[in-house]
Amino acid sequence: MKASTSVAITAFVLVAGFALCALQFPNIASTRVVANLLTDNAFLGIVAAGMTFVIISGGIDLSVGSVIGFTTVFTALAIERWGIPPFAAFAMVLVLCALFGAAMGTVIHVFELPPFIVTLAGMFLARGVSFLLSTESIPITAPIYSAVSDFAIRLPGGGRLTAIAIAMLVILVVCALLLHLTRFGANVYALGGSRAATALMGIPVGPMTVRIYMLSSVLAGLAGIVFSFYTAAGYSLSAVGVELDTIAAVVIGGTLLTGGQGSVIGTFLGVLIQGMIQTYINFDGTLSSWWTKIATGVLLFVFIALQQGLMALARRSSLKPAGAKPVDVKPVEATPAGAPT
Amino acid sequence: MSDPSAPPAARPALLDIRGLSKSFGTLKALDGVDFTLGEGEIHALLGENGAGKSTLIKVVTGVFARDAGTVRLAGREIAPRSAKDAVDAGIATVYQEVNLLPNLSVAQNLYLGRQPTRFGVVREGEMKRRARALLLDYGLDIDVGAPLSSYSVAVQHITAIARAVDLSARVLILDEPTASLDRHEVEILFSVMRKLADRGIGIVFVSHFLDQVYEICDRVTVLRNGRLIGSRDIADLPRLDLIRMMLGRELAETTHERAASQPDTAREVCVSFKGFGKQGYVAxxxxxxxxxxxxxxxxxxxxxxxxxxxxxxxxxRADSGEATIDGKAIxxxxxxxxxxxxxxxxxxxxxxxxxxxxxxxxxxxxxxxxxxxxxxxxxxxxxxxxxxxxxxxxxxxxxxxxxxxxxxxxxxxxxxxxxxxxxxxxxxxxxxxxxxxxxxxxxxxxxxxxxxxxxxxxxxxxxxxxxxxxxxxxxxxxxxxxxxxxxxxxxxxxxxxxxxxxxxxxxxxxxxxxxx
Incomplete structure (x- = not known):
């Protein structure tokens, strides 16, 4: 109930914001702009879907930006320098990402380390390796790249729903199904509710943790591939700081940073809100593009405050009938003890 | 209550603990404790703080390893190493702080890890239907799709009990389950306990509400300072004797030096309290x-x-009365x-x-x-x-x-x-x-x-x-x-x-x- 309230508020902010933008710049309300917004943020949407799982489970993954950077460099080198067919290169890089995520998950579980520290180390590691591979931007000229960027579904009103936008939408739908309809998804929420209680209920907490970070890294890898299509290049400095944009999108989408609550659709709305702000600034033309960050920051503050407020309300209403402390309980001889049969 | 007048030997021993000991450093938290729980018996485990109740529970449920002694469940010796081991063996514990997931629905809490699925997709409708039927059996008619945290502690307790019993628990340990329940909720919990006892489940009831112990339990075991003081049928145990078991040694032993009894008035008053109290805390x-x-x-x-x-x-902070030193309020x-x-x-x-x-x-x-x-x-x-x-x-x-x-x-x-x-x-x-x-x-x-x-x-x-x-x-x-x-x-x-x-x-x- 609370979760859907958060998503509803996010949706309202998106619609209201979009309406305001459209009032000032009527051209914004066109399929062309909306389709571009999806294309520009395709990689962000994909990586944010993975982050949603991680944060709901009570963790955090700071390595995703670096993993995207690594993926673009590795893919570009594999295709352009090592002569590996593109799809084989994609498969290789995704396997590497999966192993990387599994390693982080294992370290977090086995050594009981905070995910923050472990994934921070992962962030440096992945970024360092991509610099080691190459420090320059490597253009990708494989035919599949031009084919994919030429492909688009034409929308009424002149919009082009590109292949990478479609990829993002498909991945989001799959992730939403995984999170909301499977045992795996239920376990993710359970972990975020209470790790100890989840373990007591017989859920294998270790393998779950490993799988969640694997999923996040694989999705970051997919986002990296999409990013390489978007820029048609591999560069070790790409997607610097994207992990923070991702976390912001997830939190604005109504996922609790403390875990246990959230949704993929909310995250999608969070991504769209960030994209909308960027679009507005592009339309305005006089504002520095860094205003995107400022607006995102303000929104984050507002949403976190809002979540705390909603939680406090919920806590108050749920405590009322139960009686919070043993202190409030009157010993029972006060009432006649009639045993029901 | 199943017939309390029946001699305990007539019931088969479900849980049989002999000579259980556990030390922490030099402190003997449990010292050769025996405990027997029959099938369908509701057995109170009593004692003051530090008497060894929670240590006993934690050893039986595998949280602590024991130093000596045996634990038998239906004749088979068990040595659980974790709470999960104990659950698998058939011993489930419901703590005062319910160990479920407040953010999940009641149905998910009941079936987490064993939800009915088809092609990998959880059959939400089927799960809710089963959860509803299960809880109706416990006299709860609630929306099982709502998050657990939206329900009272009593409902959460019963949900935890229902999950435990559904996982084929034979021994149910309830640790201070009534401490945060009101009278009506206690009645609901008690009727659930009676129903389970009738089905042959053995229940260990830890509580410091003696009235509740007399109302629901068949037998009582008292621990003090890690030692077994005694196990009795509750029907044969006057309340005064029970309190004596919990607090005092035998009266014959209490020859003691008395504190020097100067008249009170000879002593200077340090601080005095008048009508000092706090609502819901101390009268x-x-x-x-x-x-x-x-x-x-x-x-x-x-x-x-x-x-x-x-x-x-x-x-x-007191909300009534005053404290004074030398007649001046402080x-x-x-x-x-x-x-x-x-x-x-x-x-x-x-x-x-x-x-x-x-x-x-x-x-x-x-x-x-x-x-x-x-x-x-x-x-x-x-x-x-x-x-x-x-x-x-x-x-x-x-x-x-x-x-x-x-x-x-x-x-x-x-x-x-x-x-x-x-x-x-x-x-x-x-x-x-x-x-x-x-x-x-x-x-x-x-x-x-x-x-x-x-x-x-x-x-x-x-x-x-x-x-x-x-x-x-x-x-x-x-x-x-x-x-x-x-x-x-x-x-x-x-x-x-x-x-x-x-x-x-x-x-x-x-x-x-x-x-x-």
């Missing part, structure tokens, strides 16, 4: 504490002893106020509220004194060493090393260091909450000797203890509490274990007879 009470006098607070767990102590020190709204007036408080939870385990003995001893002086007047290292050594010698803290982290000391020595912390501030009044809890026998006698010495030096003392012998030994006056009310004040010759027991048991006895 308003009058209390005078005098210099050179020990006032003992006696009563069962949950009767308001610790609550009284916290009010007196200012750790909790402010007593925070521990700072209490400390400022020269009050000291050694809490019961030594580990969490008392010592700072990683700091040294010296640092722990000077803590309160330094706090009193304020940050801008630091004690020099030489002064600190002097103070620490003086009290280490005076109280015989061992080992006599001021630089040892206090967490490495034994319980008795930690307690002495805590005493030293407050003595260093030269207090007027010292409140000791269960000063001998979890301390081995030798140190026990020493702490009691210390209490008397301090009193002879003119300190006013307010001491809480579950050991009635102990209270009788050092108290000049004894205040008896029951149900968060001060019900009796005993003086001089009237201070006897038997009179305290009588005051604790008085007038609530008829209520249970009506119930059973």
């Amino acid at each position: 308003p009470f009058d209390l005078e504490l005098r210099r050179g006098e020990v006032v003992g607070l006696a009563g069962l767990l949950g009767s308001g002893r610790t609550e009284t102590a916290r009010l007196v020190f200012g750790a909790e 402010k007593l709204n925070s521990p700072r106020d209490g400390a400022g007036l020269g009050f000291g408080y050694c809490p019961e939870e030594r580990k969490t509220e008392g010592i700072v385990a990683d700091l040294t003995v010296r640092e722990n001893i000077v803590l309160a004194l330094q706090a009193r002086r304020g940050l801008h007047r630091p004690l020099s290292r030489r002064e600190q060493d002097e103070i620490a050594m003086r009290y280490i010698r005076m109280l015989d803290i061992r080992p006599p090393d001021p630089e040892r982290p206090i967490g490495l000391l034994s319980g008795g020595n930690q307690q002495k260091a805590l005493l030293a912390r407050w003595l260093a501030t030269s207090p007027k009044l010292l409140v000791l909450d269960e000063p001998t809890r979890g301390i081995d026998v030798g140190a026990h006698a020493e702490i009691i000797r210390l209490v008397r010495e301090l009193c002879d030096q003119g300190l006013a003392l307010l001491v809480i203890s579950s050991e009635l012998d102990e209270i009788v030994t050092y108290s000049n006056r004894v205040v008896v509490l029951r149900d968060r009310e001060h019900v009796e004040e005993l003086k001089g010759e009237a201070i006897e274990v038997s009179s305290i027991l009588a005051a604790i048991a008085a007038d609530s006895a008829p209520a249970h007879e009506a119930a059973s």
